Amino acid sequence: MTVFHEPLQQQVSEVISELKHKPGALLPILHAIQERLGYIPPESVGSIAEALNQSRAEIHGVISFYHQFRTTPPGKHQVEICRAEACQAMGARQLEAHAKSSLGIDYHQTTGDRTLTLEPVYCLGNCACAPSVRVNDEIVGRVTADKFDQLVSELQTQKLEVLS
């Protein structure tokens, strides 16, 4: 059995008590937990279910329905590559292939140094300057293989700075 760390439990409880009174509170709660912790610890399902008077199965059903929610910790940065048509027309397929091979991971995976997690996304609304990539909350346009490598190396340097 996994042990649910006290501080995590406390953060989850805080979020729940702050948001549970909203009509249709579940999505705001899940977003807020993921925003704080980076993921939704499976151990939090019970407290959410209890607070909203729903079954664990229902909460789990919602978490698993949406592509956004994850139940394991992500890397430090999230990198999303747009796979949709306008980006395809500008070479997104080649960009995806490049990203996967240069990072050595597939979608939904995290690099060994836990710097970044790679996710697909279907349209960032930047379709006129495709292909598009989102790095955390920043969107980048006209991404070539070189520009992608540069973005990644910036993320890796940032990490070193934080550690030093």
Added chain:
Amino acid sequence: MSKIYIPRDTTALAMGANQIAAEIAAEAEQRGEPVEIVRNGSRGLFWLEPMIEVETANGRIAYGPVERTDIDSLFNSGFLQGSTDHPLCQGLTEAIPYLKKQQRLTFARAGITDPVSLADYQSLDGFNGLKKALQMDPQAIVDEVKSSGLRGRGGAAFPTGIKWQTVLDAVSGQDQKYIVCNADEGDSGTFADRMVMEADPYMLIEGMTIAGLAVGATQGYIYLRSEYPVAHQILNEAIEKAEAAGFLGDNILGSGQRFHLEVRLGAKAYICGEETSLLESLEGKRGLVRAKPPLPAIVGLFGQPTVVNNVLSLAAIPFILSQGGQAYADYGMGRSLGTLPFQLAGNIKRGGLIELAFGLTLRELLEDFGDGTFSGRPMRAVQVGGPLGAYMPESQWDTPLDYEAFAAIGAVLGHGGVVAFDESVDMSEQARFSMEFCVEESCGKCTPCRIGSTRGVEVIDRIRNNENREANLELLSDLCDTMIDGSLCAMGGMTPFPVNSAVKHFPEDFQPKTEQGA
């Protein structure tokens, strides 16, 4: 002091606008040339982003696309003093043909103003529609919307006035009705909703408030896709300011009328753009499509009568109220009245937003505005109307942009997104992707969509591998018919549009490679 505009729109930011703004500020300081930088929305001339504008006595002068390395020479050329010699100079913004040829009703303010400035908004007719609506009774507001001929811009093109009438007439058990803005904008190649929210959020807030007054709803939700972080931030900022200034809240402009607004984030699910699935999601459930009837207008959010409208539909309302429904209906053709913001994207030289009355042809849009492909290679296919829209070959590009004209050739105008592909596109790969997208995004409620799409991917793979090609092409066609006939919503029911159109108009891409060009 010189005034410079540098957009804070997603695309401008994606092309480096923040860095340009920071460096221009630093450079100006170093040179002792005082500047005021306004972070406006985008004009939607995306191939010029970041497009910066300098205010002069003759009007605003545009420069773009600006890169970091251009900043020094811009200052040296005297751009702040109104000199127009720089190679990036586009002349007076309003005179740029791409912009000048448009008919901007909804996007009249986009890119001109600071999106969250209430003063800017009001100086350009902002809240005039709301002020009128506050003097009218609900039926009169609904009648004005009916007379505009506005049809929902989210895809299905249902008359907005009629939808509002249904909600106005509906009796709510709990005395609560809702206005829900569908800001899920999941279609690839569309960004007009995003632009409204980022460039002119008060217009959406005003439109939703008027909708509330019209049908007797006191609570509104904007269901925004989480893929739009910039829009999220700007909307929240705008709502907070509108509330503080009394344009929203318990006593709108001292009228005693009430309307509250909240942004709710989606969680990456295309199907949650479908209105009933959206309502389920807002209620905190899995986004499963509900069977209709009952219509959301009668049994909507939390079981109450609800208006669900697209961003562009609601954004058209302030103009209709302030200028009158007839002024809006004077634009357009046939039953497609008013304007549609078209969005040009993909492999196109001049991608961006083009608001025009319905009726120009697709070719005019691609050639006169888009100026051909970005790659410079011949254009081959154009997908209109998002991932569920048909791929159109050149022989269909003279079709006028009008809901009925598109329907007549088995295509869809949808949300007005136009995605261009050059000759390097492999249409069997595009067809495969359409099925794959349906596998990813199906809500799972009905079999033809949930299972059929997986089978579709497999069948297309076999065709691409030249296994029993003829038989598999026939199987694909049968499968598409089953999806069209047996699906509960347009996700399963329209996925065959891109697939069938690819097979029909680009059959050579479904032939074995060796036979090609033989």
